[in-house]
Amino acid sequence: MRVAEAWRVAWDALRANRMRSALTMLGVIIGVASVVLLVAIGTGTKQKVEQQVEGLGSNLLLVVPGKLDVGTAPVVSPLTLKDVDAVSRVVGDPGRVAVTIASGATARAGARADFTTVQGVLETTPSVFTRSLARGRYLTGADVDTSRRVAVLGASVAHALFPDRDPLGQQIALAGVRFRVIGVFAPLGQSLGVDRDDEVHIPVTAAQRLWGTQRVDGIAVKAPDRERIGELGDRIVAELSRRHPDTEFSAVTQQQILGVLGDILGVLTGVLAAIAGISLLVGGVGVSNIMLVSVRERTREIGLRKAVGARPRDIGVQFLLEAVLLTAIGGLTGMALGVGGALLVDALSPIPAAITWWSLALAFGVSAAVGIVFGVVPAQRAGRLDPVVALRAE
Amino acid sequence: MSARSEPVPRAPQSRAVTLPVGVPAIEAVDVSRTYQLDGVSVAALRGVSLTIDPGEYVAVVGPSGSGKSTLMHLLGGLDRPTGGRLVIGGRDVATLSPPELATLRNETIGFVFQAFHLLPRTSAVDNVALPLVYRGIGARQRRERAAAMLGRVGLGHRLDHRPNQLSGGEQQRVAIARALVTDPAVLLADEPTGNLDSATGEAVLELLERLNAESGVALVMVTHDQEVAARARRQIAVRDGRVRSDTIHDRPLSGAVDRPATLDGAPSAGPRSVSGSGPGRPSGGSGGAAGATGRLSPAALDRTGEGGHGDDLPGGGEP
Incomplete structure (x- = not known):
């Protein structure tokens, strides 16, 4: 089967079950959108704080008694x-x-x-x-x-x-x-x-x-x-x-303050991204779940396709492409929603948000990877189905 | 839809398998198939030998559980024998990998199922074109060939209808078109009229027989309906995983002759056929029709299906 043909077959299958496809995508959409949005908020906050610290004046040296560090008692x-x-x-x-x-x-x-x-x-x-x-x-x-x-x-x-x-x-x-x-x-x-x-x-x-x-x-x-x-x-x-x-006295520069603050805010951004990543993972499990259901539901179709000459690989590729399409479309939609949400938050709330290319690339890459990883098992199962058993399925 | 004007578009180069003269379409030698069910071996076929020649019209009959479905799956390359030798289209199934077997099915075999097995939400023409997808044929040519094939089964006006917009008979015609669009050597029909009323079933049978006569595809039809089976020139009766009889009628529904060339797996069989009526056969005194009936009696008389009356036996309904 030609590759373009395989994409078309996968696309037709998704369109044939619009509601189910949309609900499956929703998990990925929410996951990707939250990764993009939360990373944008984390990055925006960090950028704004850095701007403000730099806005204190340039080449600033702060001299204070005691050791300037996170968590030390004031002197x-x-x-x-x-x-x-x-x-x-x-x-x-x-x-x-x-x-x-x-x-x-x-x-x-x-x-x-x-x-x-x-x-x-x-x-x-x-x-x-x-x-x-x-x-x-x-x-x-x-x-x-x-x-x-x-x-x-x-x-x-x-x-x-x-x-x-x-x-x-x-x-x-x-x-x-x-x-x-x-x-x-x-x-x-x-x-x-x-x-x-x-x-x-x-x-x-x-x-x-x-x-x-x-x-x-x-x-x-x-x-x-x-x-x-x-x-x-x-x-x-x-x-x-x-x-x-x-x-003891400390003299700290803005760069040192920025470094400490940047570390804290970087951890914050990472935690936000990780929480969003979990929802993306859950979305991926949803994709896998639906693909397994889809394989079971379309057992007869798989049997028929095999009877008329589909090789195990053709069937596997078809279902894998379905999973990849689900997560890719969901990922793109999620990116659009995440970017739109970030712009809204930035414009309408005091929380700053800045979209970074790496968060978009990461979110889309992860969702595509999720599609592949969570699509492989159902696809393999579909490809290995015994045509005799599959044709008999009700 | 097709731009071509010829009613039967059969490009010679599209013939998937060109068998040399004299080579059987399918050859099974002492084929057996054993299933493992919960660790217990269940023999579905116990040494079946038969040959399907190009262009033949063969009915495989037998009660449920006789192994005829297993035989059908083996002949169609959907399954592999656990013993014996099975050659489909000149290729030994045992030597083929799963992808090669899939390609062999695509090129050599056409399937027609009792339940049609059409893809829902897919137009008739796309259903018919499905086997061509796996042959790597382009969309335009697929549609042309599928449309022409639908024309041959009398559905040229229903190309873009979906299965749920078609009657049962029409759906089975679509399935037949799908089976033949690849120009296979063998058309395997598993209870093709099982889900149809008798009038529609008759039309489908006539279509199958016409295509068999026209295109030279071997037609192997699995059925438990003796009346249907009696239409075939050759009848193979399967029971308990063995071929109980293999008979050829010179003309359908007229006197049958044994098929000496066909091997028979049943150890108790006589040298020529299992169908020879032994002494004490219940059907022995049935008069003129008993000749045909008697040859099939081992299978026919044990049937528990739609009546074990003599009238239902092949030949019994002959005018």
């Missing part, structure tokens, strides 16, 4: 503003060094209140972290030096406290202390599920006075060039270790 920072000066000397340019001391606090303006994150910072923050203002001005060196009670609001805080008024020049109360609003940040959106516009920046000196402490939580450095960023980190860590022999 109480021994760093003070004197250490920040020391780091600035190592870097050689105080304008490239930023600090933060952060705490949750309730901001009030008149009758309105908003629980937010208050960050004590230096005037260098916008250049180190690439932040831009929507209105007003940022903190100045003079503000920091004189612990002036001025504040720059994140977009959501500004909206929560002053929904119908210009916040510039207004007074807010942080932990009962009054601050004057001098600027509002441009909106940033969400990052890792956190609203990055929900924050208030005040001079680090004012923050330390507010909370009665001398410490700072961490230091961020914008390295002059990418090549020597590691070396700079080593020098900063060495200087801080000299000043605080009892504490």
Whole structure:
């Protein structure tokens, strides 16, 4: 039998049982679509997180006490503003060094209140972290030096406290202390599920006075060039270790953060793909099941075909092609649904989704392989049927 | 449908098996077939020898369980003997692999079954063309040949009807066309009228006989109906896995002669035939018709089917 003929025979057989063929395909369709969709969500999430980490600013070096790793307990920072000066000397340019001391606090303006994150910072923050203002001005060196009670609001805080008024020049109360609003940040959106516009920046000196402490939580450095960023980190860590022999310090780059996050999200994507793969496997078992039923149901047809000259191989190929056609059509449909679903999710929900060619290739390859693997046994059974017995079947 | 104008499109090169003159279409020598059922050997055929010559018209008769179906399957190459030698179309079945046996069936044998065995949801012309698919013939030529063959069985106007749109007689005609579209050497018909009423059955038999006479295909018909069997020139009676008689009528329904050339597997058989009436045969005194009847009596008298009356015996209904 010619190959084209075999495809036609298989196609006719599937068309003759449209309902059953469609239901069998459904298992493969769901399996492939979920692989494509879930991998797209996993990949999209990873891409978005990476974008956001990179969006923090380029050549960023974060210096924190303790060892930065997944699952380690935070360490109480021994760093003070004197250490920040020391780091600035190592870097050689105080304008490239930023600090933060952060705490949750309730901001009030008149009758309105908003629980937010208050960050004590230096005037260098916008250049180190690439932040831009929507209105007003940022903190100045003079503000920091004189612990002036001025504040720059994140977009959501500004909206929560002053929904119908210009916040510039207004007074807010942080932990009962009054601050004057001098600027509002441009909106940033969400990052890792956190609203990055929900924050208030005040001079680090004012923050330390507010909370009665001398410490700072961490230091961020914008390295002059990418090549020597590691070396700079080593020098900063060495200087801080000299000043605080009892504490371990870490300097991590965005690339290291991306690496850790990428590993976590890669595992997440893999788990999603594996779950979807199981449904694809179940779809394959369904194909096998239906093919076995089909062989049994068409025993007489097989007997007749053999009587008129079909070789065992002709029969086997016919049933194998039926299985492959089922899974191939199901696979293509599933891919289309998966891509469409991913586009919908990306457009209509906050969950990002990015379609990757490898997930399409994988899903289709697996479904075709499933068709072959799960079609072989029924096909062999059909091919080996004794024509005498097959013709007698009812 | 066919572009050709000739009523019988028989391209000489399409003849699958051109047997040399004198070579039998099928030759069975001491063929036996034993089945293993739950570890017990059951002998369905116990040494059958017979020869089917090209163009012959042979009826194989016997009660159910006699082994005639097994014999049919062996003669058609659907099954292999467990003993003896079986040569179909000049090829020894024992030497053929399953694919070669399939090809042999395709080229040499045409099957007609009691239950028609047409593919449902498939048009008449595609049903007829099915054997040509496995011969690797292109779609256009397949349709031409199938349409021409359907014309020969009187269904040229029903090419694209599906089996469920055809009457039983028409379905069997489609099956006959399918059996003959490959130009086989032998047409094996297993109870071809078994599912048909008598008038339709008669028409189908006439068609088979006409095709046998026209095209030179050997017609081997398995039946338990003595009236049907009596139409054949040669009758082979099978019982208990052995050939009990093998007789040739010079003309159907007239005086029969023994077929000396045919071997007989029954050890108790006489030198010429098992059919010789021995003393004390119950049919011995039946007068003129008893000559024919007597030759078939061992099988005929043991039948328990539709009446064991003498009137039902072959020849008994002769006008």
